[in-house]
Amino acid sequence: MNELDDVELQDNVIEMEQLMVQLGWVLHRQQTQRLKNFNLTMPQFMMLRALQRLGDSSTMSELAEAAMQVSATVTGIIDRLEERELVARRQNPADRRSYQVVLTPQGENLLALVDQVNRERIVAYLQTMPPNGRIQLLQLLNGYLAALTEGEVGDHV
Amino acid sequence: MNELDDVELQDNVIEMEQLMVQLGWVLHRQQTQRLKNFNLTMPQFMMLRALQRLGDSSTMSELAEAAMQVSATVTGIIDRLEERELVARRQNPADRRSYQVVLTPQGENLLALVDQVNRERIVAYLQTMPPNGRIQLLQLLNGYLAALTEGEVGDHV
DNA sequence: TATTGTTATACTCTATAACTATA
DNA sequence: TATAGTTATAGAGTATAACAATA
Numbered sequence: 001m002n003e004l005d006d007v008e009l010q011d012n013v014i015e016m017e018q019l020m021v022q023l024g025w026v027l028h029r030q031q032t033q034r035l036k037n038f039n040l041t042m043p044q045f046m047m048l049r050a051l052q053r054l055g056d057s058s059t060m061s062e063l064a065e066a067a068m069q070v071s072a073t074v075t076g077i078i079d080r081l082e083e084r085e086l087v088a089r090r091q092n093p094a095d096r097r098s099y100q101v102v103l104t105p106q107g108e109n110l111l112a113l114v115d116q117v118n119r120e121r122i123v124a125y126l127q128t129m130p131p132n133g134r135i136q137l138l139q140l141l142n143g144y145l146a147a148l149t150e151g152e153v154g155d156h157v
Numbered sequence: 158m159n160e161l162d163d164v165e166l167q168d169n170v171i172e173m174e175q176l177m178v179q180l181g182w183v184l185h186r187q188q189t190q191r192l193k194n195f196n197l198t199m200p201q202f203m204m205l206r207a208l209q210r211l212g213d214s215s216t217m218s219e220l221a222e223a224a225m226q227v228s229a230t231v232t233g234i235i236d237r238l239e240e241r242e243l244v245a246r247r248q249n250p251a252d253r254r255s256y257q258v259v260l261t262p263q264g265e266n267l268l269a270l271v272d273q274v275n276r277e278r279i280v281a282y283l284q285t286m287p288p289n290g291r292i293q294l295l296q297l298l299n300g301y302l303a304a305l306t307e308g309e310v311g312d313h314v
Numbered sequence: 315t316a317t318t319g320t321t322a323t324a325c326t327c328t329a330t331a332a333c334t335a336t337a
Numbered sequence: 338t339a340t341a342g343t344t345a346t347a348g349a350g351t352a353t354a355a356c357a358a359t360a
Contacts, residue, residue: 009283009284009288009291012283012291012292012295013276013279013280013283015295016279016291016294016295017272017275017279019292019295019298019299019302020184020276020279020298021184021188021206022206022302023181023184023298023301023302024180024185024188025178025185025199025203025225026186026225026302026305026306027178027180027181027184027305028181028182028184028185029225030225030305031178031181032328036329039300041349041350042182042350043350043351044349045347046182049178049179053299058209059318059319060318060319061317061318061319062269063173063188068182068183068186068187069350069351069352070351070352070353071318071319071320072319072320072321072322072351072352072353072354073350073351073352074319075319075320075321075352076349076350076351077349080349095317095318095331095359095360096318096358096359096360097317097319097358097359097360098317098318098319098359099318099319099320115174117172118174118178119174122168122170122173122174122177123170124171125235126170126173127166127305129300131166133297134166134173135169136293136297137173137297137301138169138172138173138176139292140290140293140297141176141177141180142176143285143286144180144294145176145179145180145183146252147285148180148183148184149183189351191360193352198326198351199327200326200327200328201326215342217341217342217343218341218342218343219342226327226328226329226342227328227330228331228341228342229328229329229330229342229344229345230327230328230329230332232342232344233326233327233328233343234326237326237336251336252336252337252340252341253336253337254334254335254336254337254341254342255336255340255341255342256341256342260353268321278355
């Protein structure tokens with residue numbers, strides 16, 4: 001892209017930086033509080049979500065990358081989820097060093113319950129916006145998330 | 158507001174719920190990684206930010222509310238920041254039970270440095286958008302953050 | 315040799331409950 | 338009694354380094 005010679009952009013950046021960090025923190029803290037009702041932590045929930053997203057035969061390495069964690073961290077999180085029988089480790093016949101981690105039915109039910117509560121919670125805000133605004137917000141957030149995860153924004157330090 | 162009888166809204170909600178949680182997590186993890194370069198954790202950084210936002214004479218209680226933490230947690234975080242001389246506790250003459258917590262010059266310098274790096278990082282994404290899109294994104298995110306922190310969306314569970 | 319995953323270690327964060335000092 | 342803040346405790350997350358088993 002071009003040089004940063006746009007005064008308006010400068011102003012936007014200053015506000016945006018504070019806003020995104022604050023928004024990220026508030027989302028994280030509130031989601032943490034809500035998940036306590038399900039006896040889940042954020043890392044545990046994100047691991048279940050990653051498992052759901054990747055499909056039912058993820059290795060520990062794949063989960064580590066999807067949840068943005070190192071493998072030693074994933075070991076501990078999966079240990080605790082497995083004790084509660086929300087996930088299970090299965091032998092991988094193709095490579096005896098690795099496991100296939102799967103969601104149990106209990107794990108799927110719990111995720112569905114959390115999803116339902118979260119959906120109901122978000123309706124209140126979306127209803128305050130016109131349909132145009134909702135679509136724009138989705139597009140903008142999608143673009144921002146894509147930019148973050150493709151390393152265009154996130155990996156410069 | 159009205160009942161949820163809007164098919165379009167239903168579709169938006171399903172996508173939005175996944176998107177906001179994922180965006181919150183990615184922001185949290187990436188910011189955590191970046192802050193390691195400054196030897197700061199996210200809770201430490203958010204505490205410094207809260208202190209900056211509230212002005213230079215915040216009590217422990219005020220910091221706890223601003224950072225969405227309980228007081229015992231704030232004690233530990235401020236302890237570690239104080240050891241590094243990024244903040245300081247001062248006696249409050251008006252009430253000898255409480256402290257006035259202040260940012261030291263080192264603390265302010267560190268915040269300014271983090272801000273600078275974050276700003277540079279965000280420019281890349283904003284430059285890909287038209288000025289209209291940037292303004293809309295700011296307005297939408299501001300609205301969402303306001304809705305979250307005013308309890309209209311976040312405190313239903 | 316390289317890779318997958320675990321274990322050991324050390325530190326931070328987090329919440330609850332009990333406590334001290336002050337109001 | 339009530340409030341501000343700390344301490345004690347227990348558990349979870351996190352990263353690094355060393356390690357075992359397998360490729």
